[in-house]
Amino acid sequence: MWFSIFLNSPIYLLLIALILLIKWIRKNQNYFKDQKIPYLKSPVILGAYADVALGREGVYRKVEQIYNDIKFKDEKYIGMFVFHKPGLFVKDLDIIKQILITDFNSFNNRYVASNIHDPPGCYQLFLVKNPLWKTIRSKMTPFFSTVKLKASYNLIEKLGRDLNYHIMIRFSDTHKKVEFNLKNLTDYFFVDVIASIAYGVEANTIKNSGGEFYEAANSIFDVKKIWRGFELSSLFLIPQIAKYFGFQIFSKFTTKFFYDVMPDVIAERKKSKIRRNDLIDTLIELEDELIPEHDSHTKLDMMIGQVGIFLAAGYETSSSTTSFTLYELSKQPDLQNILRDEIKDALKKNEGKVTYEMVSNSTEMPFLHQIVLETLRMYSVLSFIDRECTNSITIDNGRFTIPKGMPITVPLFALCRDEKYFENPLKYDPYRFAPENIHKIPPLLQNVSFGLGQRNCIGERLGLIQTKVALIMILKDFKIEANERTPASIEFEKKAIIIHSARKLLVDFVKDTFL
Template sequence: MFSFSDFLIHLPLLIFVWLPILIYCSSLYINSYWKRKNITFIPAKPIVGNLLECLLFRKSVAELFSNMYNDPRSMRKSFVGFQIFYKPTLLIRDPELIKRILVKDFPSFSNRHAASDMHSDLLGGSNLFLLPNPAWKILRARLTPFFTSGKMKQMFHLMKKIGNELNDTMISRKIDDKAKTISVEIKDILAEFATDVIASCAFGIEANSLKNPNSDFRKAGKKIFEFKWSRAIEFFSIFFLPEIVPFFKFKVFSKDSGKFLRDSINHIIGEREKSKAVRNDLIDTLINLKNEDKFKQLSASDLVFQGDAIVAQAAVFFTAGYETSSNAMSFGLYELAFKPEMQKRLREEIKETLRESKGEITFENVHGMVYLNMIVQEMLRMYPPLPFLDRKCTENKGYSLQPFGDFVVPYGMPVMIPVFAIQRDPKYWPNPGKFDPERFSAENKDKIVPYAYLPLGAGPHNCIGERFGILQSKIGLINFFKNHSVRPSEKTPRVLKFEPKALVIQFQGSFHLDVIRDPINFN
């Protein structure tokens, strides 16, 4: 008879020999899912699926999805299968199918696959980006009034003020009198500008990052997007393996960043409530939501705007707003540094526009700068802030992909839309690796294939702060170029490498540009 003592004797054999064999064999069976379904797939590794290169930080997520998108097996397919660890996942390639998932049949894919744990991480899990339906829909409707065109006009003068400070900061930099140049780590100064804009427009405070690069808000922003190994593992888990997030208590914001954001935002809200001042900014919006929900009871399908649930909305707006805009502007300056003719044309447009308005930047003339708009759109095509969009099937009965293929997406299956890869597909973008704003000219913009351009998402789940981010970027570029131009320096990389530990599109390391003092004469 097999006794308990016999079991203990054989336990090491079970743990170290048979258990790994069982896990390995199970993984092989899971990895055969797409073959059994007769769906074209990208072969996966046991246990880790198709993520090995990312898990070892050899490739960025943008590169990983691009490789699968451009795999010979994927060509001419509307979708292909791959594995995220043990989970069969779909990579969507066809713009028409993307339209169905993001817009037409949005209710069948209304949640992101990424998630944080609402119990251990209310600050990270209850923000608009990660919150699941139906609470997301309610929150989106309640926050939308803050992002209207009318609100942008109200905030414009605040952005303009920070834009002037960017111009003043650049002018105050010591230059080489002979060459009239300064070497600038370009991402830093643009991140300082974006931090000050967010702090002013959203929170009603002066962060003064341009004047003091070591300001508390700037340091907090740096920490949030400083992808060290431990933080990279947390973010990868939240986006690709959210099931383990509650177990390990992973958080969207690190302990230090979370404390800073919580303390700062609660202090700002408290001071605003005491003074009863009205600035029509995000803090006013959040205070109104807080007052409306003061006596509301928590339910499973809703979100009560008290405590961290309030702070979460301001925190995600701060982090997303400054990182996406500063990255986009940095990539734009990098590309323009190698293209003096484009830079000259942009500066001529700025000159003519400001000459007509006697040097005054207005809401109307910013939107009237056609070439500037083309530049920004091309920046976002080549360098979308997030290289992919994630959704999961929320249709209980599954979702048929007919006529694109004979497959029913089961409830809960993740689907990934490789934005970076689609926006660099020569099928939709001739010579896609070339920075070419003419793609977005009046003559050419009608040639753009719908849903092959998704830098800020599409459909009900698109970026709620799209207007804000684009306006902020335009004001930054105007104020940078009205007194300066850029060119590559000896330290400027000729080929950009993306940071493999970052989920967002972020260049690896730092890069400098030579900034030339070259004031535009508006007279």
């Protein structure tokens, strides 16, 4: 009788479920062994990124550790477990090209969390899945056309002059040297740029050293808050956990801010019928032409998703690139002098103006372009590019078939620091991107930081333009010098998903005006 009671008890059912779960996990763990594919052994539940999820290791260093693991030195790809799910860590450039470019239709989704229960985050362009991704991308692309970028440029250049002014007023007649926190300074500038060209708003972040737009942007990646750091790590590295707990791409503060602000901005723009050729105009067109079956609330979620990702990606990536560039130039004054001479010559040629042509191509200011490319190589904004296989496909001359649903990791950060592709990779050397040297770099890695293939960064040109404007507006009037508080080397913030220094990048600005 007692046995019969036990068989019908919750404990028995739980025990059976646990046994089945363990058997299923063990079967999963044998996946690559059965396929005769070398694989990384890792904790059963959390997988390869266990240390990152638990805050013991940063994602950049973890990706680099896996890539450089001596056991897999000559392997083209490695099996790994993302949470409990078998995934593929790809090292070979030909296979990477196949996944990201040649066979894009079989890898057109990202694997990182795009939880349908997380509006508006799940609708933003970076994460949204096909075919909705294709619809949104096609409607957003015109905003980044040459015509639109030229139309927006005067706003960027004006804010660049504001940046220069607010640095200048920190100096007095007796003080020729002032210390700045590079990341704070560049954060403020790029939040102002995005607020202006995207939303038609004067955020005055530089003037006020912060503000609501800055708080909305900063709170997205504020990993100093322990829970937010775990939330972001889970979304990018262990999406199964993120979906279970209902984690959000945008912070609660950011989400509330945009739901409070954007409906009124959109309504006023519709009512006034004034066109600013900004992101709001593009989103109104997107709303009008979006798939009819979406209700008005879902359309608003989609619009705010694009507003949020534009702010997140537009400010944080350019700010990191600019601050790391200035940091490296403070350590290498010879490079800084060469760049400042190029800036001086370009300004003289253009009557002291920072023109669109100076920053929109690589020929007007080639050394500046090389400098930015080298920063993007050495400090890749993202540690990896991810994809999800949407149609089973064979790689490596038939050796392995990637099944539908398998997550793919392309170790961007590690590839860009591999001595096989970059001589002395830990040295900051912009000359590697000079016309006479660039042929030494595999074509796939010559400009990989914005991604590859059809899901590359839609805002690449805008990012380069605004970064170059910031650098010119600073370096034309100021030398950057390291001081006793400048980090000797960069230690990455462990909890950061987008590259971030764990220590403040403090340097001295020395007034040294050209004109």
